[in-house]
Amino acid sequence: xxxxxxxxxxxxxxxxxxxxxxxxxxFSEITGVVNIGLEGMMLMGAFSAAIGSYYTGNPYIGIxxxxxxxxxxxxxxxxxxxxxKGNQTxxxxxxxxxxSGFTVFMLxxxxxxxGNTPSVPKTPQLFGMSIIVYIIYxxxxxxxxxxxxxxxxxxxxxxxxHPLAADTVGINVDKIRYIGVILSxxxxxxxxxxxxxxxxxxxxxxMSAGRGFxxxxxxxxxxxxxxxxxxxxxxxxxxxxxxxxxxxYVKAIPPQxxxxxxxxxxxxxxxxxxxxxxxxxxxxxxxxxxxx
Amino acid sequence: xxxKLKELAIPFLSVLIALVIGGGVIIYLGENPLTAYGYLFxxxxxxxxxxARTMLEATPMIxxxxxxxxxxxxxxxxxxxxxxxxxxxxxxxxxxxFVNNHFINNVYVVVLIAAIAGFLWAAIAGYLKAKxxxxxxxxxxxxxxxxxxxxxxxxNYPLKEGGPLGPTPQTPPVMEISRLPLLLPDSRVYxxxxxxxxxxxxxxxxxxxxxxxxxxxxxxxxxxxxxxENAGINAKKIxxxxxxISGLLAGLAGAERVLGGxxxxxxxxxxxxxxxxxxxxxxxxxxxxxxxxxxxxFLFATLRVGGRAMQFNTSIPSQIIIIIQAVxxxxxxxxxxxxxxxxxxxxxxxxx
Numbered sequence: 001x002x003x004x005x006x007x008x009x010x011x012x013x014x015x016x017x018x019x020x021x022x023x024x025x026x027f028s029e030i031t032g033v034v035n036i037g038l039e040g041m042m043l044m045g046a047f048s049a050a051i052g053s054y055y056t057g058n059p060y061i062g063i064x065x066x067x068x069x070x071x072x073x074x075x076x077x078x079x080x081x082x083x084x085k086g087n088q089t090x091x092x093x094x095x096x097x098x099x100s101g102f103t104v105f106m107l108x109x110x111x112x113x114x115g116n117t118p119s120v121p122k123t124p125q126l127f128g129m130s131i132i133v134y135i136i137y138x139x140x141x142x143x144x145x146x147x148x149x150x151x152x153x154x155x156x157x158x159x160x161x162h163p164l165a166a167d168t169v170g171i172n173v174d175k176i177r178y179i180g181v182i183l184s185x186x187x188x189x190x191x192x193x194x195x196x197x198x199x200x201x202x203x204x205x206x207m208s209a210g211r212g213f214x215x216x217x218x219x220x221x222x223x224x225x226x227x228x229x230x231x232x233x234x235x236x237x238x239x240x241x242x243x244x245x246x247x248x249y250v251k252a253i254p255p256q257x258x259x260x261x262x263x264x265x266x267x268x269x270x271x272x273x274x275x276x277x278x279x280x281x282x283x284x285x286x287x288x289x290x291x292x
Numbered sequence: 293x294x295x296k297l298k299e300l301a302i303p304f305l306s307v308l309i310a311l312v313i314g315g316g317v318i319i320y321l322g323e324n325p326l327t328a329y330g331y332l333f334x335x336x337x338x339x340x341x342x343x344a345r346t347m348l349e350a351t352p353m354i355x356x357x358x359x360x361x362x363x364x365x366x367x368x369x370x371x372x373x374x375x376x377x378x379x380x381x382x383x384x385x386x387x388x389x390f391v392n393n394h395f396i397n398n399v400y401v402v403v404l405i406a407a408i409a410g411f412l413w414a415a416i417a418g419y420l421k422a423k424x425x426x427x428x429x430x431x432x433x434x435x436x437x438x439x440x441x442x443x444x445x446x447x448n449y450p451l452k453e454g455g456p457l458g459p460t461p462q463t464p465p466v467m468e469i470s471r472l473p474l475l476l477p478d479s480r481v482y483x484x485x486x487x488x489x490x491x492x493x494x495x496x497x498x499x500x501x502x503x504x505x506x507x508x509x510x511x512x513x514x515x516x517x518x519x520x521e522n523a524g525i526n527a528k529k530i531x532x533x534x535x536x537i538s539g540l541l542a543g544l545a546g547a548e549r550v551l552g553g554x555x556x557x558x559x560x561x562x563x564x565x566x567x568x569x570x571x572x573x574x575x576x577x578x579x580x581x582x583x584x585x586x587x588x589x590f591l592f593a594t595l596r597v598g599g600r601a602m603q604f605n606t607s608i609p610s611q612i613i614i615i616i617q618a619v620x621x622x623x624x625x626x627x628x629x630x631x632x633x634x635x636x637x638x639x640x641x642x643x644x
Contacts, residue, residue: 086627093371105614263437
């Protein structure tokens, strides 16, 4: 029984950073911009949250720093993708590379270390979980409401499905896309902040460890639909939680195989849902009024 | 001719701008960028040994850069080269260190086996793409993580030197007969025949894309999948094969790292660094042509080798090289921005 409850709690906790990053990714994708850079935005968020918390002693400022850093990275991606109509996949890859280099570079410059920051003030806990977890779930439900029940959500989806039609009825396609992409970075930054000042009290090198990519898979698996994304994130959180628990209790299977679990599951999930999953039709395509 | 010049101008400009931005960071850290870059280029080119090191560092990047460009020609983005490098390296280590049969552990057979391992690992993503429509970017990313866990498993259990209870997670050294001959046996730089194989690979890939029907079909599929299919090309088969060959090239990078002596002929933790990801940068800067890959692999190897010399002589962490690389890729992703810049510059010139 005790194991069962700790598995449920672990699922909720581990799903949180994936969920919020995936909701962000969906915001970017439903407005028509592919965001491979979620992993890097998450990593920058984790780093900045730790730095913000370290220098101010206030973990709430850490949360905000994480979101701002993620948003700034996303802004770069947005300008390249929307204004200069660059290759969105390539730009995302560059952002991931930048984040992995920049965070280690700054660790050396600021702390003369290459692996981690000193310990930083952590966010308060509520019923055994960081308050960031609660913020994340509340924000996720607000996001679901916004996309499905409000005018701005309708516009976002319109811009991703048929930018020309949206433009014709007077929606500012570029502006909506900037909002979608920058929000995705801020959400990924929050997911990162959970890792460094929610779950732990320090930033460690490459601590996002593929969660940004798993979030990307959750978007596809959840079929670009917030409710689906919620379920997909919980599934990955479950795999992650199971993995952590199994490492404590199952000694017969080498831990490396247990650690593979979330990735194998993602792969199987993607292979299983294909055919039913259809991306927003304008996703990945730059929109040019003059060419349309 | 004018177009060719323009094509060269954008990568060149990207590198230049990235170096200037890097210089800004160096100034901010209180060092002189000219001195720092002096150490960088001096370290990479200043001596015979430096040049040999740069050639050695470029070798896996040539392979992985070719791997990325090969898939790119068919319109696919193989983020999984890193996993394929790992699988190639593990296969090389497993056969080279454990199989005591002179027909099988002959170096060229081992290289072939590593290539096949890379091929098969990439072919999983190729199969998922061709048969089930799974986007290769996501599937290869997952395969990277699976490969890296598998690597840790192999180094800690079945391939571990001294058995699972051995002292460090690494394989025993591969046997003499499985080692790639050294090009400069007297130096302490392990420049080996892998470098020659890499050059041959550049030529072979160039030949495939410029002189064969297969290369033409790959490009047709990359240009327009549906049109290629309608023209009678088995596009799904091409996707699978292309990704497989891409993995084969990446697998060779892994083989060279193990069999070439860089890690004292053992596969140990961290040996494969980020060579698969470096390939992405190399292919993009090289404009996805074999010659471009060769040139940009040298550039990145220069930065890498020189970056270490710079870190040794100044207070600048060598990670600045990764930041410079990322800026280069960002600039290339937004080549429209650069061509806008070039245009504005030309207009100003015309006015003046």
